Amino acid sequence: MSASISGLSTGNFGLIQQLASDSNVTSQKLAQLTIQSQTGYVATTYAGLESAQSGSASPTLTLNASLNTLNNTISNLKVAQGQMGVQQNAIQTISDIASKALQQFQSVSSLTSSALDTAAATARTAVTQIASLLNSQDGTRYIFAGQDSTIPPVPNATSFTSAAFYVSIQNATNSLSVSGVFAAATSASNNPFSSSLSSNSAAPAVLGAGGVPITTGIVASGNQFIGQSTGSNTTGSYVKDILTTLSAIGSLNSSQISNPSFTGFASAISSSLGNAINTMAQDAGALGNNQALVNTQISDLQNTYTAFTNQVAGFDQVDMAKTLSQLSSTQTQLQASYQLIAAVKTMSLTQYI
Numbered sequence: 001m002s003a004s005i006s007g008l009s010t011g012n013f014g015l016i017q018q019l020a021s022d023s024n025v026t027s028q029k030l031a032q033l034t035i036q037s038q039t040g041y042v043a044t045t046y047a048g049l050e051s052a053q054s055g056s057a058s059p060t061l062t063l064n065a066s067l068n069t070l071n072n073t074i075s076n077l078k079v080a081q082g083q084m085g086v087q088q089n090a091i092q093t094i095s096d097i098a099s100k101a102l103q104q105f106q107s108v109s110s111l112t113s114s115a116l117d118t119a120a121a122t123a124r125t126a127v128t129q130i131a132s133l134l135n136s137q138d139g140t141r142y143i144f145a146g147q148d149s150t151i152p153p154v155p156n157a158t159s160f161t162s163a164a165f166y167v168s169i170q171n172a173t174n175s176l177s178v179s180g181v182f183a184a185a186t187s188a189s190n191n192p193f194s195s196s197l198s199s200n201s202a203a204p205a206v207l208g209a210g211g212v213p214i215t216t217g218i219v220a221s222g223n224q225f226i227g228q229s230t231g232s233n234t235t236g237s238y239v240k241d242i243l244t245t246l247s248a249i250g251s252l253n254s255s256q257i258s259n260p261s262f263t264g265f266a267s268a269i270s271s272s273l274g275n276a277i278n279t280m281a282q283d284a285g286a287l288g289n290n291q292a293l294v295n296t297q298i299s300d301l302q303n304t305y306t307a308f309t310n311q312v313a314g315f316d317q318v319d320m321a322k323t324l325s326q327l328s329s330t331q332t333q334l335q336a337s338y339q340l341i342a343a344v345k346t347m348s349l350t351q352y353i
Contacts (some may be wrong), residue, residue, distance in 0.1 A: 026333055047163040063308050070305045073207065077298050080206040080216040084291045086138040091284045095277055101126040102273050105249050108266065113254035124161055124250035127243060131157040131192070134163050134220045134239070137238050144220040147204055151196045153220040165192040166247045173251035178233055178262040178268045185235050185244040192243060193221045208297045214290055218283055225286030229279055238283070241276035245269050251261055 057332050105119040131154045134144045141149035156163040168190045172180030184190055191198055203224050204217040218224040228236040235241055248269050256262050 009099070010131060026330060029056060031157035057312075059280045063311055067305060067308050070301055070308065074208070074298060074301050074305065076206050077208060077294050077301070078090065080204075080214070081139060081291070081294050081298065083138045084216055084287065084294065085206070086136060087143045088287065088291070089141070090133045090136040090202060090283060091218070091280060093286075094133050094242070094282075097126045097129055097133075098246065098273065098277050101246055101249065102270060102277070105266070106270050113257045116252055116257050117254045120250050120252045123246045127166070127250055128160045128240060130246070131160040134230055143217060144195070146217075146219040146221075147202050148196045148202060149204065151194050152194050153197045155194050156192075160192075160243075161247075161250065165243070168249075169244060170251035173248045176256065176259060176265040178265055181244060181248050181269070182233055185240060185247075185326040192240070197221050206294070209301060210292070214293060214297075215219050215287075216290060216294065218287055223279070224280050224283055226279065229276070231272075231275065233268050233274070238276040238279040241272055242280070245273035245276065249273075 066208050101119070101123045108116045134154045134156050141150050143149070145151055147155045154160070159165055165185070166237040168184035168187065169181050172184045197219060198221065200246050201219050201221050203215050203219055205213040205215050208289045215224065221228060222237045222239075229238055229241060230236075235244060249256050
């Protein structure tokens with residue numbers, strides 16, 4: 001009889017061990033399903049993902065690296081997109097201000113000398129406004145400053161009519177010398193722009209799709225897309241031409257309208273200002289093409305990002321409905337396992353027989 005009891009006890013113990021082992025496996029599965037139901041992911045590490053779904057870790061790692069690159073590119077393009085929009089608005093405002101001053105000045109020859117004083121006052125206001133617009137910012141970035149966007153491109157914008165650039169043109173205007181005006185404007189000692197921009201006039205750029213750079217702005221000191229302005233009465237830069245001609249108009253006074261040289265001077269200055277306004281519009285149009293390219297790339301890259309995200313989801317994200325169903329059934333299975341272990345532990349010899 002003692003041998004039978006001993007065999008029975010050993011059998012119960014072995015059964016309990018097997019039930020406990022099965023329960024432990026079920027418990028681990030429940031823990032994994034609980035985490036999956038809370039996070040939505042198959043695993044929280046690549047090692048865990050590979051263990052859960054063999055062959056999933058490598059493509060997921062590759063896709064996530066691509067997603068990071070795409071996200072950075074899209075973010076940079078969006079920053080450039082905002083800056084380009086601000087710059088286009090500033091360019092349009094500069095054009096409007098300069099055009100109004102030009103129209104008023106062109107009517108002087110058929111009006112009284114007092115009209116010249118009014119036109120000159122308008123030009124002085126206009127050149128100060130334009131100098132300030134060249135210091136326009138998008139956030140903390142000066143959008144006409146080139147690659148060093150932390151420094152304003154026009155140091156004396158608010159007091160532009162007191163700067164060396166304006167004063168030198170004013171002196172040349174006293175003798176109604178067109179050549180003197182442009183000689184003063186191109187003198188290195190009268191540079192209206194910051195030393196930072198003068199030493200590095202490269203335009204800002206952003207890396208677009210495939211790492212290809214896209215020029216995203218126009219600098220205050222020079223033409224960007226259409227090449228240097230040419231002709232007898234130009235500094236080579238439409239922005240500087242606008243500043244030059246408005247400074248010249250702003251320096252005129254009513255007594256000069258009777259000077260025999262006035263008509264020729266006024267005609268040359270008006271022609272130069274008109275050409276500069278038109279050239280700026282052409283450069284802004286070319287910038288608009290790059291602006292459209294940036295917008296297109298943002299849209300295309302966002303679509304790619306979404307596609308890659310969906311691919312990653314197929315590897316590392318769970319089917320939540322299926323996971324919750326498995327979680328419920330596993331909880332039931334584990335409870336039943338615990339109940340069975342408890343029953344075996346309390347089973348008496350009589351119950352066994």
